[in-house]
Every structure is written in C-alpha cells, then in structure tokens.
Amino acid sequence: MSKFDDIKMPDNIDEVTKNAIRRGKTKKHRHRRMNKVASILAIGWVGIFVGFPVIVKALPNIESLITSFIESALPQSHVNKLKDESNANNIVVKDENAIITLEKSVLDSQIFVASMTIESDFLKQYDENDLRYNLYANTHISIGDKDNLVGGGPDIIKKIDENKATLVVSAYVGDTETDNNIDVYINLENLEIKSNEWKNEDRKELKGDWKFYINVEKENTIEKIDVKDSVNIEDNVMTFESLEITPLATYIKLTYDETLDNKWHFGRYKIVDNNGKEYRYSQIDGHTYEGKWNIKLAIYDDLSNIESLSITPYTEDTFIESKIHNQDTIKMVTTMEQNSEIEDKIFSRDVEERDLDVDTKPAHKYEGEKISYHLEIDKERKFYTIDELIGKEIQTSKQSSVTIKDIKVDNKNTVVTLKINGDYAILNQIVLFDEDMRDTYSGIYVTHKGKWPSNTHWNNAKDEYYSSGLATFIIDKIDVNKKYKLAVPLQKEINLNKNYTMNVKIK
Secondary structure (H helix, E strand, O other): OOHHHHOOOOOOOOHHHHHHHHHHHHHHHHHHOOOOOOOEOOOOOOOOOOOOHHHHHHOHHHHHHHHHHHHHHOOHHHHHHHHOHHHEEEEEEEOOOOEEEEEEEEEOOOEEEEEEEEEOHHHHHOOOOOOOEEEEEEEEEEEOOOOOEEEEOOEEOEEEEOOEEEEEEEEEOOOOOOOOEEEEEEEEEEEEEEEOOOOOOOEEEEEEEEEEEEEEEOOOOOEEEEEEEEEEEOOEEEEEEEEEEOOOOEEEEEEEEOOOOHHHHHOEEEEEEOOOOEOOOEEEEEEEEOOEEEEEEEEOOOOOOOOEEEEEEEOOOOEOEEEEOOEEEEEEEEOOOOOOOEEEEEEEEOOOHHHHOOOOOOHHHHOOOOEEEEEEEEOOOOOEOHHHHOOOEEEOOOOOEEEEEEEEEOOOEEEEEEEEEOOOOOOOOOEEEEOOOOEEEOOOOOOOOOOOOOOOOOOOOOEEEOOOOEEEEEEEOOOOOOOEEEEEEOEOOOOOOHHHOEEEEOO
C-alpha cells in the first residue's frame, strides 16, 4: 500500500472530486500489475485526426477543417510527426455499425500517440452544441504484447460531420524495455454519448470490437542528461533524476520519498529557463516504487536554444480566493488597456431562472443566494466589440497571460477560444460582461454557505488542449451588437522556496 491510498477525502468535497481521487487509486493498483509498466496515467487528449487520406476521399471539403483542428489541439511537435507520411498506417477495420481507420502513429521512449477516424450513423445522435452531453470512445492500448496494457480511454472524440468523428488515442509507455520497433495493440471497445448532468444516467452506446495491430518504429532520443540534483523537503529527499529530449517532448523525471506529506502529491512545479521564461507542463506519470514516488513531466515547447532549466515544487494554491455573501469565490481579471488604473470590485446579482437550466450551472443548490464576482477591472470601464476582443491579451500574472484567439456566435451558443501564454494552470472559468455588467458565464465558481465548490469540474469547456495551450469554452448566445469585457481567473504570485530549486545545465 502506498501513501496515495492513505489520502483522506474531506466529507464536504463534491462527488466529482471524490470520484477523481477514487479513479486515481484504482488506476495505480491496476497498472502496478502490468509487467514493467508500473502505474500508467493515460493522456486523455480530445480526439484529433491527422493524415486523413481515407475520409478525405469521401469528403474532400473537410480537409481544411481537420487540419485547423489538429493544429489547434496538439503540441506542434506531435503535429509535425503525425503529418509525416513515414508514420502512416491507413488500416481500416469495419463492421455493420462503423468504419474505423487507424491513420497514423508515433512513439518515442515515453509516449505513444495514434490518430484515428470514425464513420458511423451512431454519431448522428450527438449534437456538439448540446452542453448536456459529451461523446466518448473507450479504448485499450497495449505495448509489446496484448497483455501489457499501458493506457486507454474513455477519450473524448471530436465530431466533424454528421456521421464522422476524429480521435487520438495515447498512452504513457515509459519504464518499459523496448526495442526500436514495437508491437502496439489498440482495441476500440465502444462509443458513448453520456449526460453531463448530476445524477442523470442517460447514456447511448455503440458496442464494437475494433482491434488494430501495428509495429511502430520508435523515435530516437536526441539527448538524455542524468541530472541527480537533490533537495531536502520536510526531512525528505526530492531528486531531479533526468532530463530527456525527443522529437515529441522534453521529459523530466523526479523522485521523492514516499513518506513526504500527502500535500506534495497534489502540488505543482515551477519550471523556468535561463532567460526567465516559465513553461507549462503535463504530468504524464506518477507511481510508487521501492519507497519512492516517481513523477514524469512533459514540456512540449522547443527548448533547443535553452542553456539551463530550474524546477521548484510548491503546494500553494494559485487561485485567489475570497468570500462573498458567505460563499467562496475566486478573483478574476478582465480585458483592459495597458497601463489602465485598476480597481478591485465586487459585482453581485440574484440567482435567475437562466442559472437553473442544467446542472452544469448548479445555482439551484444555492437557494436564492447571490451570484457574485470579484474582479480586477479598469477604472475607465472600457468595453469592446467582439471583433475588438479578438487578439486582446489579459495579463493573469507577472509571467502568464491569456490571448483571445476567437469568438464565434451561432444561433444557439457562443464559442470562445483562448490561447494560454506561460505557466497558467487555472483556466477553468470565463465570464463575458456587457456594459451593464450582465454576465454570461461558463460556470459559477461559488459555494453554498462556504462549502467546497461543487462545480469546479463542470465549466462548459468541451475542448481543453493544455499541451498546446488552447481552451475552447461554449457559453450561452450573446448579442453581437453589444460590447463586452472578458474575465478569467487571476493567478496568485507564488513565493517559491529557493531551497527546493533543482537545476539542470542543457548546454
């Protein structure tokens, strides 16, 4: 039993959070039994379609849509490799219900990624704009032999036409003894359309047994550095073990004593280069072995011109929390001009009927409490047309910001796409305010009478591609003739303990 199993769940946390912790515990036990792959945390990217000869022959006009989507969703290093024709598979498996095509795949020492397309009338039942439902694909991925399970779904897939969708399956494969050419087995077991609403069991399923076998040539490691830089944290040792650079990513391996306090299991890391630039990362593995936690982080930025990196762990929450009307909320920052005079303001309103529509907007739990926003806002109160908002940058901390990449309004919803700049990891809510400060939101980060936030995971964001730095939020339809401000969470400046900093010299 590891320290992870001893983590206590507070009674007042929501069921989504409890279930996430339970799934984490279950995954760690299940994967410890898998040969030399000791605890796999599968990378659950939203479905991507790359290198699309099969589907494009049948639907030529969709090529530009797919290309745009993959470039927005995947790290550029992955896009480049999956576009390479040398990585093409073009294997088709079909039955009376679906045609599944494994298009391309790529593997390095740590990650396997494959792009797939799905064609089935089952997809006609799914409406991308209906926030009450999501589309999933359940997969199993094995490396080396069929019994060596290393990852799988449920993965969210992207519908691109009435009966067509795209999907990326991926898995962390590190710590396995692999040759240059690796056997990979992919089993797509079913497609699901499931309700997002609390306690709603509405579910449609298409079962199948779509199995693929491929032999993949592994990408060569560009450089691997044994770092072995250790620090002492609360009388326990954390070590920066190694840094590995491949064509897909830069991987950082950390270890620390299993006896280190549980709070560090849920901590974060500040990664900074010699020029002071901070980097986003994805944690792709976390498991215990011989009394130590083994952590693997992936950075997808190009580090070819970087001389050194430092990494500092911390446990402090980066949200700025405040209490309004006996409710916990978070501080947000709005669009404004550079060098604007900033005010710290609170805006409140009564709960309205629109807040009660679906459980992804769970204001019905608040029994008439106010809905409030704590904002950093310019004293001038400058608002913008939709066209003026596109391209605006919101400074979320000294070293991070968000750029409004696009805003589209259709007959039902508003789709807002944001680009994350720097190490900004708390983009779980957006709010558009009109000139009367009337809000259109992706979720309400409030609690009832000070209890644990019940909707932090339900933010109406159907597409979040943290590895590429993009997030797409779907909110209610807005009036295109009005002017607006966009607000996102403000990130707290963390006071790092320099005694916890570990370093690596790359050049």
